[in-house]
Amino acid sequence: MSREVIVVGAGIVGVSTALQLQLRGWQVLLLDRQGAGERTSFGNAGLIxxxxxxxxxxxxxxxxILHYASNRATEVRYxxxxxPRLGFPFWKYWWNSQPERHRQIARHYAALIGHCLEDHLAVAALAGATHLFRPGGYLQVHRHRHSLEAELEAARxxxxxxxxxxxxxxxxxxQARVPGLQAGLAGGIHWQQPLAVxxxxxLTLAYLDYFWPRAANFALLPPQRWKRKARAGVCAARGSV
Structure with a gap:
């Protein structure tokens, strides 16, 4: 049976996905409209x-909700x-975000997150990129007691x-951890496990450099050609490990 796949988008998610598939014996064609990691992955926070x-x-x-509806929030733009086309998807999103339903979904979602550190460290070792990781987690700081209590409930x-x-x-x-931080804060949480990138x-380029030599299978294509290539059944990569 053919084990060929096209991955569209060469940010950190696309490159990681393509590399993991390749390591499992798949032949992968990775497509992007510009260089790898040059959009969101270029300037994101860099946390695993x-x-x-x-x-x-x-x-x-x-x-x-009103804050996001203003379309001025940095977290959401639309x-x-x-x-009109987003009404039903938004309703499903809202329904699935009800506390009990959200916790049920988290049990499945957490299966992906639970081994993210080990997976990244293993691939980074292959790609010679472990020096790009810094252990120690990160601090989440809260100004208000109510937001801290809500986060602590979730943390427990x-x-x-x-x-x-x-x-x-x-x-x-x-204050002891971060001298000069504003005084009078409600408190914070030190998430101990995350890795800083x-x-x-x-890191995206290091993963791509490890992926690329195993097949000439990273292509820069304008968006209008992706559909045409996919319809033609193009999956040109022939390299795998």
């Missing part, structure tokens, strides 16, 4: 988030002309069900 076992939920608070659930590790810091503990673009 072992603690992120919950997918992002649709907001429940009216104030948060085209108003698309809203993550620890119990998914093995997430964290410590709680009060304002004094934050010092240069996300460099």
């Amino acid at each position: 988030q072992r603690e992120a076992v919950f997918p992002h939920a649709f907001p429940r608070a009216l104030g948060t 085209q108003s002309s698309m809203l 659930y993550k620890e119990e069900h998914f093995g997430v590790e964290y410590t709680v810091l009060d304002d004094a503990g934050l 010092l240069d996300p673009h460099a």
